[in-house]
Amino acid sequence: MDTFYDLKKQAREQWILQNGPIAQSLSRVKHKIAIFSGKGGVGKTTSTVNLAVSLAKRGCKVAILDADVHGPAVPKILGASGKLDVASHRMPGGHHSHSECEGHGQHKAGCTHEHHQGNGHGHSHGQSHGHGNGHGHEGGHFGGDTHNLRFEPIKTPYGVDMVSVDSIWPGRESPVMWRGPYKMRVIRQFLSIINWGELDYLLVDLPPGTGDEVLTIMSSIPGLDGMVVVSTPQDVSTIVCSKAINTAREMNVPILGVVENMSVLCCPHCNNAIKLFGHRSAERLAKMMEVDFLGSIPFMTEVNESSDEGIPVVIKHPESLVALEVGRIADCLVSKVETAGKGGEQGGD
Numbered sequence: 137m138d139t140f141y142d143l144k145k146q147a148r149e150q151w152i153l154q155n156g157p158i159a160q161s162l163s164r165v166k167h168k169i170a171i172f173s174g175k176g177g178v179g180k181t182t183s184t185v186n187l188a189v190s191l192a193k194r195g196c197k198v199a200i201l202d203a204d205v206h207g208p209a210v211p212k213i214l215g216a217s218g219k220l221d222v223a224s225h226r227m228p229g230g231h232h233s234h235s236e237c238e239g240h241g242q243h244k245a246g247c248t249h250e251h252h253q254g255n256g257h258g259h260s261h262g263q264s265h266g267h268g269n270g271h272g273h274e275g276g277h278f279g280g281d282t283h284n285l286r287f288e289p290i291k292t293p294y295g296v297d298m299v300s301v302d303s304i305w306p307g308r309e310s311p312v313m314w315r316g317p318y319k320m321r322v323i324r325q326f327l328s329i330i331n332w333g334e335l336d337y338l339l340v341d342l343p344p345g346t347g348d349e350v351l352t353i354m355s356s357i358p359g360l361d362g363m364v365v366v367s368t369p370q371d372v373s374t375i376v377c378s379k380a381i382n383t384a385r386e387m388n389v390p391i392l393g394v395v396e397n398m399s400v401l402c403c404p405h406c407n408n409a410i411k412l413f414g415h416r417s418a419e420r421l422a423k424m425m426e427v428d429f430l431g432s433i434p435f436m437t438e439v440n441e442s443s444d445e446g447i448p449v450v451i452k453h454p455e456s457l458v459a460l461e462v463g464r465i466a467d468c469l470v471s472k473v474e475t476a477g478k479g480g481e482q483g484g485d
């Protein structure tokens with residue numbers, strides 16, 4: 137029979153086996169922050185992208201992991217339609233060696249192509265996972281341990297690196313059809329086999345709710361600084377956001393604060409503030425849940441227009457109220473995580 141010592145050793149070995157590659161891949165990332173919400177369509181992705189670009193404008197090295205596998209939108213807003221490219225082979229034991237393909241453009245491209253071959257015909261492959269046949273694909277769409285490959289994140293024109301499911305098949309028209317375990321595996325692979333390199337901030341854009349993707353991020357990122365909750369000023373949103381906050385608490389993940397999005401509409405004619413959602417506020421949610429309120433982002437049509445153009449609003453309209461407010465929230469986050477890193481209190485938790 138196993139002794140307590142044996143069980144402890146086994147558990148530690150199991151943890152290293154499962155989480156070692158992620159811990160190693162993120163070892164040079166100073167701060168990891170995930171953006172989530174109980175509610176869909178409240179502006180998580182818009183906030184994530186503009187916060188990331190604001191941080192980059194302040195001289196930080198930033199990357200975004202788009203963990204919304206069914207509705208990835210980060211590439212569109214960042215105008216980044218590239219495909220993940222092979223960086224190097226990963227040697228057993230977590231060491232990397234440069235791929236033979238590296239530095240030889242043609243081979244490199246060929247290598248990537250070869251690697252994705254079969255998967256690129258996403259319809260049939262995706263379907264197969266839908267039917268449960270994909271469970272044997274331990275390596276998944278990246279090859280995983282069987283292929284021992286590492287990938288470079290996509291560079292964007294705004295100083296922010298990015299990785300998304302869209303970066304596997306740029307331009308793909310149908311959504312991926314993945315069930316929970318497979319999504320979890322792909323997200324964990326994003327964390328472990330991307331060359332995230334040295335970063336000040338890794339922001340993770342999450343899908344709405346508290347499903348597989350959110351739980352995977354909360355449980356897989358070592359030293360996750362915390363979560364930022366985005367909500368519109370409406371009970372329909374704040375009520376589900378309070379549940380999302382409770383989920384993070386149950387997972388022992390700190391809440392860095394609440395961002396209120398679409399707080400007011402600035403009338404383009406008279407500049408008056410129109411309360412789109414009535415008189416509710418997400419600040420009340422923050423108070424009720426005893427977490428910090430990070431700030432309010434107004435509704436401006438420029439946000440939609442610039443996002444559709446693939447230019448984040450903080451770049452296209454740097455003097456707009458939205459850009460100024462996002463910048464203020466970015467400053468607030470920086471001071472929060474830096475203070476926490478120096479032993480200060482984190483969030484309201």
Ligand SMILES: Nc1ncnc2c1ncn2[C@@H]1O[C@H](COP(=O)(O)OP(=O)(O)OP(=O)(O)O)[C@@H](O)[C@H]1O
Nearest residue numbers: 176177178179180181182344398434435436439440
């Ligand atoms: N402050 C804003 N002003 C104007 N439009 C906005 C603002 N914030 C977000 N939007 C628009 O609202 C829509 C939803 O935004 P976004 O995709 O960022 O939300 P989301 O919470 O990430 O959605 P999902 O739950 O689907 O991931 C988009 O059309 C976006 O351009």
Ligand SMILES: [Mg+2]
Nearest residue numbers: 180181204209
């Ligand atoms: Mg989104």
